[in-house]
Amino acid sequence: MTLPFQNSHLPVSAPLSFGEGLGVRIIKIGGNIIDNPTELSQFLADFSNPEYSGEGYKILVHGGGKSATKMAKSIGLVPQMIDGRRITDAAMLEVVVMIYAGQINKNIVAQLQANHTNAMGFSGADGNLIQSEKRNHPSIDYGFVGDVKKVNIDLLTNLLLSGIVPVFCAITHDGKGQLLNTNADTIASELAIALSKVFDVTLNYCFEKPGVLLDAEDDSTVIATINQELYSKLKAEKAIHSGMIPKLDNCFHSLSKGVQKIKIGHHRMLQNDDSICTTIEL
Ligand SMILES: Nc1ncnc2c1ncn2[C@@H]1O[C@H](COP(=O)(O)OP(=O)(O)O)[C@@H](O)[C@H]1O
Numbered sequence: 001m002t003l004p005f006q007n008s009h010l011p012v013s014a015p016l017s018f019g020e021g022l023g024v025r026i027i028k029i030g031g032n033i034i035d036n037p038t039e040l041s042q043f044l045a046d047f048s049n050p051e052y053s054g055e056g057y058k059i060l061v062h063g064g065g066k067s068a069t070k071m072a073k074s075i076g077l078v079p080q081m082i083d084g085r086r087i088t089d090a091a092m093l094e095v096v097v098m099i100y101a102g103q104i105n106k107n108i109v110a111q112l113q114a115n116h117t118n119a120m121g122f123s124g125a126d127g128n129l130i131q132s133e134k135r136n137h138p139s140i141d142y143g144f145v146g147d148v149k150k151v152n153i154d155l156l157t158n159l160l161l162s163g164i165v166p167v168f169c170a171i172t173h174d175g176k177g178q179l180l181n182t183n184a185d186t187i188a189s190e191l192a193i194a195l196s197k198v199f200d201v202t203l204n205y206c207f208e209k210p211g212v213l214l215d216a217e218d219d220s221t222v223i224a225t226i227n228q229e230l231y232s233k234l235k236a237e238k239a240i241h242s243g244m245i246p247k248l249d250n251c252f253h254s255l256s257k258g259v260q261k262i263k264i265g266h267h268r269m270l271q272n273d274d275s276i277c278t279t280i281e282l
């Protein structure tokens with residue numbers, strides 16, 4: 001890989017940090033923030049504020065499952081999720097492409113421009129940034145759902161160095177002309193893993209709660225740090241369930257593959273408030 005800034009005595013495989021604090025921060029937001037205009041606008045203002053987001057490079061990944069479900073129901077489709085993944089037939093694929101790559105992605109990019117952040121919106125097909133493979137499960141037909149196979153690190157790095165803030169939606173492609181629906185938490189995690197070969201990477205999963213909770217219904221029970229042992233225990237006790245399971249699985253997978261730092265929490269954690277997030281450790 002040729003990077004325009006590359007220093008010949010630095011091996012590309014080693015994580016590079018461009019001065020203190022200059023790494024890549026990948027921030028993922030989910031459906032509950034996207035669906036709430038006030039929260040979304042507050043989040044995008046914080047994301048654009050260098051005081052909160054630091055001096056390094058930034059990437060935003062967004063979901064939007066809630067909006068897709070609403071739209072699908074309004075046209076008579078029956079949404080179905082298995083293990084945090086949407087069963088995506090041809091009709092559902094049309095809905096998710098319109099909602100994720102169109103309506104949500106372009107709206108977020110426009111709002112970031114209004115906040116003086118030079119954002120560009122991408123699906124995985126654009127610039128061949130994220131290639132995936134149709135999920136092949138022995139007993140469940142997920143339809144047009146893709147598992148990430150390859151991230152175009154060269155192009156992504158050049159975009160970051162050009163001052164662009166990439167905004168990724170949850171749509172990827174298989175390289176043969178087929179768009180695929182890919183869980184947004186997984187996209188954030190796979191981008192983090194790929195970029196951790198080149199940069200110091202921090203991954204933040206932002207949602208509507210103040211972190212991983214001991215009791216999912218009680219916001220005062222934030223767990224400051226969670227490791228795999230505590231996760232297994234809380235999952236067995238059903239204190240951690242539903243969407244939090246694939247999110248934490250993605251976190252542990254990313255840490256084991258070299259991502260340096262991961263937190264899950266309320267989107268206001270961008271204002272450097274550590275009381276509203278959970279740090280993930282192996
Ligand atoms: N122990 C827990 N702490 C916090 N949230 C939990 C916990 N267990 C389950 N959850 C659920 O996980 C959800 C977050 O996952 P998900 O709905 O996939 O979010 P997003 O769409 O933002 O990615 C929360 O809204 C909450 O209902």
Ligand SMILES: CC(=O)N[C@@H](CCC(=O)OP(=O)(O)O)C(=O)O
Nearest residue numbers: 031063064065085086170183184
């Ligand atoms: C395959 C699959 O499940 N794709 C997800 C992509 C969107 C997403 O992940 O949105 P949230 O982050 O808001 O949940 C879906 O269609 O729901």
